[in-house]
Amino acid sequence: MLTRDVADGIHRIEDAYTNWYLVEGDGGLTVVDTGVPTSWRSFRSALRDLGRSPADVKAVVLTHGHFDHLGFAERARKELGVPVWVHEDDVLLTRRPRRYGNERSPFAYMATQPRALPVVAAFLRTGAHFPKPVAHVRRYEHGTLDVPGTPAVVPTPGHTLGHCALHFPDRDAVIAGDAIVTLNPYTGARGPQIVARCANADSERALASLDALAATGARTVLTGHGEVWRDGAESAASAARAAGIS
């Protein structure tokens, strides 16, 4: 489902309780994260709704390499001929999306969390667990990416080791990916928090990375799961610190 202009020129699409974004910029569009495999349909229909064509898309940027954000990345790369950017430390995940180094088994964990069952069902229905590996990626580390929207990379390791948020200072917005979420897909809990430890490489590091997110000072926080947070990155980070590790 498309929600236009969640921040200036940033459109949000939610599939299977997972958010991804289309960012308007000079010279075209950047796709930030690519949802689940069936998100390709949402992608085509969002472009139509926005009066855009696939040729307007110039890049895919991944906040991290988890399966539920890799959905149509490889298809976009092949069919649109655009680069797929990912942080250096998450390259391995894009090649082997189901083998990520996390603290506990997410699937066993989810089964014990009744409020997470709608998410489990949506993941199963949309083939979320089975994205195509990305054959070639373009690596980033820090700085500002030369893609439409020119996001500044904010390293936020912990959820994955290469996780990064993307800051758009001119739009007072940050795409946080899964560095902070307002719906925890693994417990079903709402409100700003880090993702449950079963899906984190290092939860303590994820908590520490909230400082970098807060330091952006962005008013609008766009998360990988859950609703838009409009009360600023600092308040989101302090709520997430208070919520702690689940």
Ligand SMILES: [Zn+2]
């Ligand atoms: Zn994730």
